Amino acid sequence: MKLNEAKYRSPEWLRNFVDFEVNTGEDIKGEPSKRKAAKLEKERVAELKRQFDQREKDRKKADDIRREQQARADVRREKERQEQIERELDTIYNSLISDFQSAPYSDKIKTPTVNGQNAFHYTFENGKIIKVEDNKIYWDSSVYTIGVNNRRRFILLANEMIKKGRVRPTKSSSGYDRYNSYSKSSSSGKSSSSSSSSQGSNSSKWKDHPKGAMYQSLKDTVKLREEQLKKATGSDREALQNELNAAKKMLNNLRVKYQFENIKSFDEFNQIFED
Numbered sequence: 001m002k003l004n005e006a007k008y009r010s011p012e013w014l015r016n017f018v019d020f021e022v023n024t025g026e027d028i029k030g031e032p033s034k035r036k037a038a039k040l041e042k043e044r045v046a047e048l049k050r051q052f053d054q055r056e057k058d059r060k061k062a063d064d065i066r067r068e069q070q071a072r073a074d075v076r077r078e079k080e081r082q083e084q085i086e087r088e089l090d091t092i093y094n095s096l097i098s099d100f101q102s103a104p105y106s107d108k109i110k111t112p113t114v115n116g117q118n119a120f121h122y123t124f125e126n127g128k129i130i131k132v133e134d135n136k137i138y139w140d141s142s143v144y145t146i147g148v149n150n151r152r153r154f155i156l157l158a159n160e161m162i163k164k165g166r167v168r169p170t171k172s173s174s175g176y177d178r179y180n181s182y183s184k185s186s187s188s189g190k191s192s193s194s195s196s197s198s199q200g201s202n203s204s205k206w207k208d209h210p211k212g213a214m215y216q217s218l219k220d221t222v223k224l225r226e227e228q229l230k231k232a233t234g235s236d237r238e239a240l241q242n243e244l245n246a247a248k249k250m251l252n253n254l255r256v257k258y259q260f261e262n263i264k265s266f267d268e269f270n271q272i273f274e275d
Contacts, residue, residue, distance in 0.1 A: 089150055092130065092139055096157060099124045102246040104239075106165030109158075120158040125246055126253075132158065169243070215260055218251040 100108075103125050110121040119133040131138040132154050135146055146154070209215070225244040232240050254260065 085144060088142075089137070089144060089146070092137070093153065093157065095124070096122060096130065096161075100161050100165075102242045102249075103168075104161075104165055104242070105168040106162075107168050109161055109165055111158075111162070120155070122158075122161070125250065166239075169239075209258065209260070211254055211258055215251070215254050215258075218247050218254065221247045222251055 100122075108123045108125075110123075112119050112121065114133045117134055119131065121129060121131050123129050128140070132151075135151055137144040137146055137154065222244060225240050225247065229237065229240050229244065
């Protein structure tokens with residue numbers, strides 16, 4: 001007898017259950033099937049990895065931007081620093097020229113041997129000293145490391161100064177220097193007496209001030225050079241003019257700094273000075 005195949009098939013509810021799970025991947029009761037759960041977990045892990053990779057990518061990009069900005073800032077600061085150094089070296093260089101032009105005397109120049117190499121030391125009229133030693137320049141409290149071009153520039157200037165430097169005029173026992181031939185000889189006795197009296201009075205006026213002797217000496221030098229210039233000629237006139245300019249500059253600096261012509265009581269000033 002032939003069996004009725006339909007009677008032995010799975011019940012309809014079971015077929016619906018299986019079809020639902022196969023088609024949806026979910027349990028008919030509303031819970032994910034194992035296959036669906038595995039798929040969801042795989043997707044979750046992939047999403048976490050994607051998010052992590054994106055964060056790393058963003059972080060790396062931000063770090064690259066910061067490094068690039070820092071590098072540009074460092075380059076800019078270094079450029080500004082080098083430009084500042086060049087400006088300072090130019091100022092030093094021009095100061096050397098200006099000081100030597102006003103008082104071109106060889107006693108301001110020394111060329112000692114330092115670490116087996118010739119060096120150049122220069123003393124300004126105001127007492128400041130600059131030293132050029134190998135690839136270093138020592139000025140005030142600063143030390144500059146210079147390149148080939150700047151080293152060559154300062155060496156050429158030093159050689160020019162050495163070549164053109166001359167002996168500084170010295171005062172004779174009478175109080176005048178080698179330019180005294182340009183002074184007023186016809187009334188030298190009278191002028192000398194008057195000048196001596198005036199200087200004695202002024203020296204007494206400034207005697208209590210720590211810079212008084214220097215100030216009075218500069219005043220005397222200015223007066224003397226002005227008298228000598230009236231009769232000087234040629235190279236002597238140029239040298240006298242340079243000395244006069246240098247003396248006037250130093251005299252004015254002292255006058256402004258210490259208010260010489262405005263001081264009424266040196267006892268009071270000295271107390272302030274000492275404080």
